[in-house]
Amino acid sequence: MKLLLIAAFLGVTYVEAKVFFEEKFADADWESRWVQSEHKGKEFGSFKLTPGKFYGDAEKDKGLQTSQDARFYGLSTKFKPFSNKDTPLVIQFSVKHEQNIDCGGGYLKVFDCSLDQKDMHGESPYLIMFGPDICGPGTKKVHVIFNYKGKNHLIKKEIRCKDDVFSHLYTLIVNPDNTYEVLIDNEKAQSGELEEDWDMLPPKKIKDPEAKKPDDWDDRPTIPDPEDTKPEDWDQPEHIPDPDATKPEDWDDEMDGEWEPPMIDNPDYKGEWKPKQIDNPDYKGPWVHPEIDNPEYTPDPEIYKYDEICSVGLDLWQVKSGTIFDNFLITNDIEEAKKIGEETWGATKDAAKKMKDEQDEEERKKAEEEAKAAEADKEDDEDDDDLDEDEDIENEIDHDEL
Template sequence: MKWALLFAALVAAANAEVFIKETFDDSWADRWVKSKWKQSDGQAGDFTLSAGKWYGDAEADKGIQTGPDSKFFAIYASLDKVFDNTGKDTVVQFSVKHEQDLDCGGGYIKLVPATSEKQMDTFGGDTPYSIMFGPDICGYSTRKVHVILTYKGKNYLIKKDLKAETDQLTHVYTLVIKPDNTYKVYVDLKEIASGSLYEDWDMLPPKTIKDPKAKKPEDWDEREEIPDPEDKKPEGWDDIPATIPDKSATKPDDWDDEEDGTWEAPTIPNPEYKGEWKPKLIKNPAYKGKWVAPDIDNPEYVHDDTLYNFKDLKFVGFELWQVKAGSIFDNIIVTDDFETAKAFAEETWQKSKDAEKEMFDKIKKEEDEAKAKEAPPPPAEDGDEEEDEYEDSSREEPSHVGTINLPEEDESSGHDEL
């Protein structure tokens, strides 16, 4: 059995087709086109080739980095050929490093159909796409992985909340859509979500709906409890007043009955008053529960076996907005075989991730040490100055670690493009 599974995997890998594999070398600009979107009003940022401040391999880890801050970024490339995924898996994978410690902005990729070709010169937020996939971060409220699929001209966001990685290291995001209308999402080659396109998106209307013509029967009793018909009001209940004169009050000495009228003591709440009498409640023997209209088949529902199907995927691109720029995108692959994409991630990201983390830790340690040296000494406590006059002036002063202040996060919603 193991040999049969291995043979099947080898056959699938041999037949796998790769529609783009991009590692961003020095010739990357020959393959990628910067969109004219937002350029005329100066809101367009740019992409530059860089491995960033920390990396595992200075050359192999080069990708395209966004900059400067508070700009829109849009760039795209053509697939090697149009991808018709009829009967095939669709796998899109890429890596992104939010080196700048992204506070608000997108980090996702888009697959765009050939039908949008005439709009690609100004590829931007309004350009129709087929698949949008990847992380989106904005403050503490938005830290998720988008999976947005287009169906009959409308974009549908996955209903699950998928957590995005928010550190400053490189992470790999992989989406797999299968012709049986199931999907899987991986982060760093670990599965974080899977399920059905029918259940986790609202591309199709519900199979059943509440019958709009149904009406609640007149004798339907929704009261869980009712007044006890055998409970009787105690005698004298209504004779107890709500307030009584304050016996401790006395007429003011300057009160003049002729001018001020007859003095009456102010009233206070009567401690013996029990309020309006109501019979106690008992369970309603006729209770039938809350009435709900019965389900009927939805006349607008039409089953579709082709939710997964995109017949003309032609472009791949990034269309983003970032408050703080500096994200580095790398190692893009679009293929019809997950194992091929996995092997690509293992040859690129996996080989570099440990060395990148080691370099990151070293740089952060050096930065912390530099901040500690630059931090001012704490104010002298009472008696310290006087004590210093008697102590040896050559004694070594202790070091003091500065305080790192975290910036306030913007709680506004992320760059969700639906």
């Protein structure tokens, strides 16, 4: 109550910190909370609950893993509707591409309550799309797409995602002052202003359509020197007959035609003559098109706001399956999100890496042993071949003596 009174006295809107949605897949009953899309024309892959091949904690690291190659995936869940008016919006989840993904999505979508979960597909309207997307060496980015007035807008900045096999935490923060921040593993990867980094609003300024560069505007920094003249001996042919060439002794003019020496590059050739450049006395600099206020621009102090946030879904395509999604969180408490991120993803990431390193070492040793065994088998085969050859030789000798 004291905090509310202080906030009211300062003229500040007080918003209670809340966790609107959280999913850690801590129980086997997750299928009762999530709905599989049945959109016609799509061959959907299935998710399974697993910590994967390597993990830090077998229970805590359980998440939803894509299990079939070359499939669409469509899964969503709903929660109590809320608005992010006057409060931060924090969207957070972890992604683990343990299959060393070559092409596929690792992002989520946030919807309002109009989403038909049974019919969710790529064209279903969404509010926010956020998360990593990888396809070949050219696409390794974090999508941040906002829907504003019915149209999807992509971020203009490049945010590179993680492309290794380990679990990573992705966090999107949208503030009520129309700023944003993207965190990867609880460290800032990008930040800025919504109006500047998305084309949701028309530009504030536009080029004056009535203005044009004056006809006498000279924007050439240098000009040819009008006093410079071409030297008299400048013009020389590019190629000349080889003065050292001689007519072959066996050359027959009647048979071979009139002999001509081969052409060579002329050492005196100077190319096309151009007068030297001097500073232009009439240079006025580059002409800058004057700008005016854009009559179509209208500021929107609530560009960040969504009136109804109600659902989150995984709507994606993967060529190579194996991605694990976990630790979903939607809240308005930035510090609580960081804390939860460290308690979930952060608490097991080092142990997971240790297990993976140990598995890699075991695989390396196994490969070495198999290589040595194969080499030994090869040597044994060669020894057997040598014995067979010796026996053949002895048999031939015995035969000759007989």
